[in-house]
Amino acid sequence: MEIKITAEGLVLFIVAVAVILITVYLVKLLKNLIELLKNANDFFKENRKNLDETLNNVNSITASAKNKVDYLDKFLKSSDEVAASNDFSNIVSIAQAAFDLYDQIKGVFPKKKRHRK
Structure with a gap:
């Protein structure tokens, strides 16, 4: 074959x-x-409730973030002066404002324990 x-x-x-x-x-x-x-x-x-709440509060969230960014811009626009003077208090206040902004954004999204299926 x-x-x-x-x-x-x-x-x-x-x-x-x-x-x-x-x-x-x-x-x-x-x-x-x-x-x-x-x-x-x-x-x-x-998360429908949280998503709806976040979408309804988006204007207040962005307004608050804008205030924090404006506060940071005030220091960053004069970066030559900050770099030249190396003023420790300005660096600390910028870092504190950045952490405040982070905490505020983090607070918008509630913590939720996730269970694996």
């Missing part, structure tokens, strides 16, 4: 294997995508 392998048969075999592999890959990809979308949907459902 002889098996003849032709170029056409070999190409068809390679294409068939490639199609099968691509199909399996796409099925796995779609399964992972569906799981990701379910997780995102659950996250948004759980």
Whole structure:
């Protein structure tokens, strides 16, 4: 018994294997995508109240952040003077303002314990 392998048969075999592999890959990809979308949907459902509250307060949040940035700009615009004088109190006040801004932005998003499923 002889098996003849032709170029056409070999190409068809390679294409068939490639199609099968691509199909399996796409099925796995779609399964992972569906799981990701379910997780995102659950996250948004759980945090809907916080998200709505944040979106409603976005003007006050940005106004407060603008005040802090303006305060920092006051010192940073005179950076030549600060660098030349190397005044420790100015550096401390800039750092304190930066930490205050960070704390205020961090306070907008409440801490939530995440449980792994």
